[in-house]
Amino acid sequence: MAIDATTPWEALTPLSFLERSGAVFADRTAFIDGASRLTYGELFDRVRRLAGALREQGIGPGDFVAVLAPNRHHLLEAHFGVPATGATVVPLNTRLATPELTYILEHCGARTLLVADELAERGVPAADDAAHDIEVVHLGGSRDTYEQLLAAARPWWQRPDDEGSLLAVNYTSGTTGRPKGVMYHHRGAYLQGMAMALHSRLSSDSTFLWTLPMFHCNGWCFPYAVTAVGATHVGLPRVDPAEIWRLIEEHDVSHLNAAPTVLIDLVRHPDARPRPEHRPIQVATGGAPPSPTLLEQLADLRIEVTHLYGLTETFGPSVICEEPPEWRDLPADQLARRKARQGVPNAVGGRIRVIAPEGTDVPADGQAMGEVALRGNTIMAGYLHDAEATRQAIPDGWFRTGDLGVMHPDGYVELRDRSKDIIVSGGENIASIEVEQAIASHPAVAEAAVVAGQHPRWGETPVAFVTLHADATVSAEDLIAHTKQRIASYKAPTRVEFRELPRTSTGKIQKYRLRELANDAE
């Protein structure tokens, strides 16, 4: 029985979070950016001025405004100020080269580019090279035009009438092919923001350090989550372990999000020490499961880790390794194995399946592999201007992640591999992640990545690329022997190379590069 609401529903939108905190937490510090501070009252005022300035440039619904900026206040302001005009914000990956930026600016038809001073060298030519005219606004530095615009602007603020409106487009990092523009609606961003606040236990007491790029999946929707509760954002223009430790200490940071790589750097850094005078730090991590060794080292530093999983297409982490309190009674190695799972849909995260090639669910036995598929309110509306890619990704209402995993009997999903990363050796499927974890369990190993190398007899064979802890040594032979003690011999690497791991601009290991390396050297 459906009923008509007598009071009109309000569209769910993350803009409502800033509107509320701008009033309720008006005098509270919203953003710490080096030596400068913005209160929520000031932030809300600046955001409204940005919206007003953009409107005066003719920006409104249907338009796209791109931003190329590090994790400073400008980018947070744009996350709210652009949608407040009805336009769509396009946060750009700060590590892209000029031609890649031009491609994106042209693809979405950006009318305006906000570009940080330190990125102008790549950003301005990218706008110049585009086939259409793009208004460039300089953020900070000697060429700053942003502050003038804000000072002269008539404030503007409007929430969307339709929660299905286009809030943002986030381009995939595009390890293969051209980047695709992932469309975010207001409803999904609102709900994901609520879920992130709830699961991270954010409150107005929290201080959130921006180690995760704010351009990446809209910063996992933490711009909204942190703002919703009136917590303090701490900017971080560049990921630098010494600076992170300094800021943690100076501002008594309670929360940060980071890939395991960043966590490894933090643990290795000479400033790493438990800080009993500070509160524990809640860390959400994604990308790769944290190894048992890393989890232990982090626990010693009073850093509590939650493992999340998601993609640009899912508004960031739509799956969380939820830890029932009972898990704490598990022995450390069992706990680490549980925490390495990707988990279950978050509180707003819809549904998850693991699908066999023939389209049926694989048995929930923790063994049978299939492709992870998701549906719900936090799945993208599709790829911008690419109906065909959208149809392939969401053929039947279920978004195909391209990740292979198993379903455990308790409903937790655990990834085994990216579809294309699986190693097929002598007809047997080998999950590279399993090999990686076996290698990483050696005390000398900091990180390991395993890919398929060509093999004359078996077709493919696991090849391992490994970085060691500072001052640690181990031979390839010993590492292979160590691995064979943990997993079946046929899964052990036949070759081990010691080297730094190549990464995408968002910190993912570039396995395709490693595959080239594995086969070049063959």
Added chain:
Amino acid sequence: MAIDATTPWEALTPLSFLERSGAVFADRTAFIDGASRLTYGELFDRVRRLAGALREQGIGPGDFVAVLAPNRHHLLEAHFGVPATGATVVPLNTRLATPELTYILEHCGARTLLVADELAERGVPAADDAAHDIEVVHLGGSRDTYEQLLAAARPWWQRPDDEGSLLAVNYTSGTTGRPKGVMYHHRGAYLQGMAMALHSRLSSDSTFLWTLPMFHCNGWCFPYAVTAVGATHVGLPRVDPAEIWRLIEEHDVSHLNAAPTVLIDLVRHPDARPRPEHRPIQVATGGAPPSPTLLEQLADLRIEVTHLYGLTETFGPSVICEEPPEWRDLPADQLARRKARQGVPNAVGGRIRVIAPEGTDVPADGQAMGEVALRGNTIMAGYLHDAEATRQAIPDGWFRTGDLGVMHPDGYVELRDRSKDIIVSGGENIASIEVEQAIASHPAVAEAAVVAGQHPRWGETPVAFVTLHADATVSAEDLIAHTKQRIASYKAPTRVEFRELPRTSTGKIQKYRLRELANDAE
């Protein structure tokens, strides 16, 4: 620019919270009911069996199922199990008399009544007296038919396709006139549940004691909030301070909600003592602002209070006295004054206004009085079968609360009085709440209620009804003198009576009874 979702959105419904926790927290204790325990796995199974049993009785969309039960597991099961059939749950006030129950059962046309053994004496005749046939299911006791039904049922579970579907009808307590049936939709209950979890900082570690009636505004949507995070519910069939203290100790309770009256009883009880071996207790309270004295006494017991405000029509507390951390630096009396405010819309709570009789907003000066009005996603869909009352309550999309208040410059609303409780003396408006707080600041006073008495010269005059702390004494004269030291003399009561305060079944002070008493004795 609106976009079409390629993956269908899922209807927002609190049913999704149980579905998720039934899987994720399957082995975790969901409900403690005396000596018995239900895990979330068991709870979900029982709920599905209840839904299956109801369907076998022909219950489905468009039907109403009423429940008359104390705060035990049956009522929580019904909050999920009835809507899982597509039908609407009608939680009944356990203190109503038989004819009142009959009125409600007839008004909504309930097809089934679930009735607890201890309430059968009033509930069964109420169903018998109704003009239509009502199937009665007995919960517990020697006549139990519920467990048989569950045991024989084929489990059933279906979420609504439309988040505007009718989840529940909650009848107002009806201090004047017939109770009205307030219609709750799934969307509002889902969002309100999220907000309550977020603001109360509930997590899977929490233990929630059911001091607030679960029938009252759907238990402020805490049945969903507590379930969403996988926390443990603790049942409480009857509000008894000794039992509350015992359960707090036995289960290390972290959260409860209660009217100030219950908190006063807790503070007064001989078992009241700080429990340093336990965690602090988070309490949300509504109905009346907690007095400074009560706040201090609670703080000594490590009970941290948040003041909320809402009505049945707003899914419970849609307004919260949000406390920015900076408030903690305020002197105790200033902090108490701030905490006495009703506050701001909660994180999902939409918008609030204070409206003058001519329909404009009063100045936000903390002085000008007007009627508090609300709109957003957590406003009722209307009164069941009463379009005229709905139109009066929501004439223009804004729900009129009937409460008078002021808007502070920082956007916080503070109630001054129920419209009908205001005292007009010599042409001056006196807010009874201000008089009550002045009286309650006397150390001997436990609680005070002030109403208008008739006065030959001034028209009306404040008459105070006061309860004292055990062993405390104070004369009426001294109390009037004390009050005049705090507020203008014309606002001081001209008469003070010492007596217990009459209450509605939900704990609200029955001011209309006091007005009768004030004028009977005149």
